[in-house]
Amino acid sequence: MQWGLRSLPVRLMLAFAGLAIASISAVTYLSVNRERQAFQSHLQQQADLLLESLEATASNSYEQEDIDAWYRMIRAYMVSESPTSLKGTIYAPNGETLAQTSEHSAQIPIGLEVLPTGTPVYIWNAEHLTAIRKTTRDRTQLGAVAVELSTERLEDDIETAWLNALNVAFGASTISTLLALLLGRTITGPLGRMVKVTEQIAAGDFSQRLPHRGGGSELSVLAGSFNDMATQLQDLIARKGAILKYAPDPIVTFDAAGCIVDFNPAAEQVFGCSSEAALGRSLARLVLPSPWKEQLEADIERGIGGNSRQFLDRRTELPAIRADGSQFLVEMAISLMTVRETPLYTATFRDMTERRQAEAALQESEARFRQIFHNAPIGIATIAARNQKILQVNPTWCQILGYTPSESMQLTLSDVAAPVRAGDRQLAEATHFAIAGENLQQEWRLVRRDGQEIWALVTLTDLPAADGEPPVSLAMLEDITQRKQVEAKLRHDAFHDALTGLPNRTLLLARLERAYTRYCQYGEGHAFALLFVDCDRFKAINDNLGHDTGDRLLVALARRLEACVREGDTVARLGGDEFTILLEHVRELDEGSRVAERILGEIDSPFQIGEHLIHTSVSVGVLPSRNGYTSAEAILRDADRAMYRAKSLGRDQYAVFDASFEVRAASLDSETLESRPLS
Structure with missing residues (x-):
C-alpha cells in the first residue's frame, strides 16, 4: 500500500x-x-x-x-x-x-x-x-x-485505575486526532504547493517560486531554501546556455548511439550546418572524414569509455569536414556525463588552422632570427636580465671581443665592460635598465680579450619571456672605435692648430674665460698670467727661406715654448707667428716675468731647420691677473698691447702690462690699434 x-x-x-x-x-x-x-x-x-x-x-x-x-x-x-x-x-x-x-x-x-x-x-x-x-x-x-x-x-x-486510564486515552486520542488533522493541513498545503512548483521546474519553467512570508518556522526556512535552490538552478541553466551560445569553440552533445542532441552556435558557424539540421544526425558522419569517421563510430558502438579510450578525456588532432566538403584541422576532446542514469557525451572542437599557421610563422620567424643572429654584421648576444650572464653569442660578437663562444658564455656583460672611470655611468645605467626591464642604447668602452679597449654602440632590448621562464635581454654590439677616433680627431682639430698641434684661439679663449672666472670667485689663490709671444722678423724668414721652412720654424718654436712651462699650462697658437701662454694657479706676482725671461733665453739658441741655421728672437707681453674685464677677448687684447710695448723697446724683450698702456691706447685711433707692423 x-x-x-x-x-x-x-x-x-x-x-x-x-x-x-x-x-x-x-x-x-x-x-x-x-x-x-x-x-x-x-x-x-x-x-x-x-x-x-x-x-x-x-x-x-x-x-x-x-x-x-x-x-x-x-x-x-x-x-x-x-x-x-x-x-x-x-x-x-x-x-x-x-x-x-x-x-x-x-x-x-x-x-x-x-x-x-x-x-x-x-x-x-x-x-x-x-x-x-x-x-x-x-x-x-x-x-x-x-x-x-x-x-x-x-x-x-486496579479496576478503577484502568477505567480512568481508558477515559484519559480516549480523550487523548480525540485531541491527537484533531491536532493531527490541523497539523496535516498545515504541512500538506505548503508541501503540495512545493510538489506543484517542483513539477513545473522539472518541466522547464524556472520562474516558479514558493510563497515565502518569512519567519523562523521550518516550512518558511524550507520555502526560502527551495527558492534559493531554484534561483541558483535558474542561474546555472542561464550560464550554461550563455556558455554554449557564446563559446568560441564548437560544443556538440551526443547520446550513446552517437546522435547529436545539442549543437551550439559556434558549431553551426565552424561546420556550416544549422542546429536544426544537425540534431538527430550521427556526429561522426556529420563532421569527420574517413577513416576517423569509422573509428569514432566503432568506439561509440562498443562504448567510448571502453578499453580503447581513444577519444574519451583526451585531446586528439584530426581532420574535420564542413558542410561544403572542405576539410580543416581540429582538436577534439570528448567527455562523459550521466543524466538520469543515461550516458551523454560532449565533444569539444577547436579549429587548429590559425594555430598551425601561427606555429609555422613562428618557426619561420625563429629560422630567420637564427639566420640573422649568425650572419649579422654586428655582435649579438642573449643576456640573462637578472645577472647579465651571457647565454648565447654570434660570430661577430666573438670577432669584436676576441673571445670564443664557449669563453663568452662564461662571462657577464660586466666582465667585458672597461673599468669605470670618472664620469662613466654606462655599467651602473646598464644594470639599472636591465633590472627595470627598460631598453637602453649607449656608447660603451669595452675590453677585448687581448686587453685592448674599444668603443662600441651597445643596445639592450628585453625579449618576451614565456610563462615561468627567466627574463632575457638581447644585446647588440657595434664596433665604433674608428668612428670615435674620427670624432676625437675632429674635436681635436676644432680646438687645435693644424700645424703645431697646439690649442687654437677658440680653446685658448675658453680656458682663459674659465681661469678668469675662477680668479674672480676665489681671489689670489687662483691667480693667472697671460703671455703674448710674437716671433721677430718672421716675415723676412718666410719670404727668404720659403713657407715650408717658416712652418717648420713655427713648429720648432712651439716645442721650445712648451718646454718653458709646466704641465697643465696652455701654449696656444693664435695664427701666423703669434703664440699665447696661459699660466694658471700662479702663486707669485712676477711668475709671468720669470717665464718670459726663460722663453727669451730658450729662443736665443739658433734653430736647425733642414740645412738652415736660423737665429731669431721673440717679443713677449706679460699680463698678470687683474679684475675689471668683461670678456676673455679684452684680456687677450691687453696682453697684445704689452707685447707691442716690448717690440717698441727693440725686440727680444718682454714688457709687463700696466695702466699706462690703457691711457695711451685710449688716445690712439682704433684703426691704428688693429694695424700690424712688418716683423
Missing part, C-alpha cells in the same frame, strides 16, 4: 493517536503497579501488627482457659478492626486448629515445622493475603497464629 501526500493527515492522526494510547497505557500500567505495591505493603504492615498483638497477649501455654480468653480478645479485636476483611486462626504445635474467627478461617498450606521462628510468612493468592507466624515462649513452641486479609479492595482500585 502506497501513501500519498494527501494521506499525510490520516497518517499523522494514527501516529498521534497510537503514540497517545501507548504513552497513557504505559503510564497507567506504572500507576496501577505502584498502587498494587503500595496496597500490598499496607496489608503486610497491618498483618504484622495483628500478628505481633496476638503473640504479645498469648499465655505461656495453650490451655483451654487461656485459649478461650485469647480467642475472645482476638475476635473482639478483629471484629472491631475489619469484620468483613479479616480472619484469624490459632494453631497448636501439631497444626490442629485451636481457635478461629469463622468457619472458613485462614488455613496453613505448609507444615508448622518449616515456618521460621520470629519472622512472618506471607502467602498471596487471587483473593487473600495470608500471614503466618510461629509463636514461642522461652524457646518452647506454643503453636502458630495466622491472619487472612482480603485483597478485594486492591482489585477494585
Whole structure:
C-alpha cells in the first residue's frame, strides 16, 4: 500500500493517536503497579501488627482457659478492626486448629515445622493475603497464629485505575486526532504547493517560486531554501546556455548511439550546418572524414569509455569536414556525463588552422632570427636580465671581443665592460635598465680579450619571456672605435692648430674665460698670467727661406715654448707667428716675468731647420691677473698691447702690462690699434 501526500493527515492522526494510547497505557500500567505495591505493603504492615498483638497477649501455654480468653480478645479485636476483611486462626504445635474467627478461617498450606521462628510468612493468592507466624515462649513452641486479609479492595482500585486510564486515552486520542488533522493541513498545503512548483521546474519553467512570508518556522526556512535552490538552478541553466551560445569553440552533445542532441552556435558557424539540421544526425558522419569517421563510430558502438579510450578525456588532432566538403584541422576532446542514469557525451572542437599557421610563422620567424643572429654584421648576444650572464653569442660578437663562444658564455656583460672611470655611468645605467626591464642604447668602452679597449654602440632590448621562464635581454654590439677616433680627431682639430698641434684661439679663449672666472670667485689663490709671444722678423724668414721652412720654424718654436712651462699650462697658437701662454694657479706676482725671461733665453739658441741655421728672437707681453674685464677677448687684447710695448723697446724683450698702456691706447685711433707692423 502506497501513501500519498494527501494521506499525510490520516497518517499523522494514527501516529498521534497510537503514540497517545501507548504513552497513557504505559503510564497507567506504572500507576496501577505502584498502587498494587503500595496496597500490598499496607496489608503486610497491618498483618504484622495483628500478628505481633496476638503473640504479645498469648499465655505461656495453650490451655483451654487461656485459649478461650485469647480467642475472645482476638475476635473482639478483629471484629472491631475489619469484620468483613479479616480472619484469624490459632494453631497448636501439631497444626490442629485451636481457635478461629469463622468457619472458613485462614488455613496453613505448609507444615508448622518449616515456618521460621520470629519472622512472618506471607502467602498471596487471587483473593487473600495470608500471614503466618510461629509463636514461642522461652524457646518452647506454643503453636502458630495466622491472619487472612482480603485483597478485594486492591482489585477494585486496579479496576478503577484502568477505567480512568481508558477515559484519559480516549480523550487523548480525540485531541491527537484533531491536532493531527490541523497539523496535516498545515504541512500538506505548503508541501503540495512545493510538489506543484517542483513539477513545473522539472518541466522547464524556472520562474516558479514558493510563497515565502518569512519567519523562523521550518516550512518558511524550507520555502526560502527551495527558492534559493531554484534561483541558483535558474542561474546555472542561464550560464550554461550563455556558455554554449557564446563559446568560441564548437560544443556538440551526443547520446550513446552517437546522435547529436545539442549543437551550439559556434558549431553551426565552424561546420556550416544549422542546429536544426544537425540534431538527430550521427556526429561522426556529420563532421569527420574517413577513416576517423569509422573509428569514432566503432568506439561509440562498443562504448567510448571502453578499453580503447581513444577519444574519451583526451585531446586528439584530426581532420574535420564542413558542410561544403572542405576539410580543416581540429582538436577534439570528448567527455562523459550521466543524466538520469543515461550516458551523454560532449565533444569539444577547436579549429587548429590559425594555430598551425601561427606555429609555422613562428618557426619561420625563429629560422630567420637564427639566420640573422649568425650572419649579422654586428655582435649579438642573449643576456640573462637578472645577472647579465651571457647565454648565447654570434660570430661577430666573438670577432669584436676576441673571445670564443664557449669563453663568452662564461662571462657577464660586466666582465667585458672597461673599468669605470670618472664620469662613466654606462655599467651602473646598464644594470639599472636591465633590472627595470627598460631598453637602453649607449656608447660603451669595452675590453677585448687581448686587453685592448674599444668603443662600441651597445643596445639592450628585453625579449618576451614565456610563462615561468627567466627574463632575457638581447644585446647588440657595434664596433665604433674608428668612428670615435674620427670624432676625437675632429674635436681635436676644432680646438687645435693644424700645424703645431697646439690649442687654437677658440680653446685658448675658453680656458682663459674659465681661469678668469675662477680668479674672480676665489681671489689670489687662483691667480693667472697671460703671455703674448710674437716671433721677430718672421716675415723676412718666410719670404727668404720659403713657407715650408717658416712652418717648420713655427713648429720648432712651439716645442721650445712648451718646454718653458709646466704641465697643465696652455701654449696656444693664435695664427701666423703669434703664440699665447696661459699660466694658471700662479702663486707669485712676477711668475709671468720669470717665464718670459726663460722663453727669451730658450729662443736665443739658433734653430736647425733642414740645412738652415736660423737665429731669431721673440717679443713677449706679460699680463698678470687683474679684475675689471668683461670678456676673455679684452684680456687677450691687453696682453697684445704689452707685447707691442716690448717690440717698441727693440725686440727680444718682454714688457709687463700696466695702466699706462690703457691711457695711451685710449688716445690712439682704433684703426691704428688693429694695424700690424712688418716683423
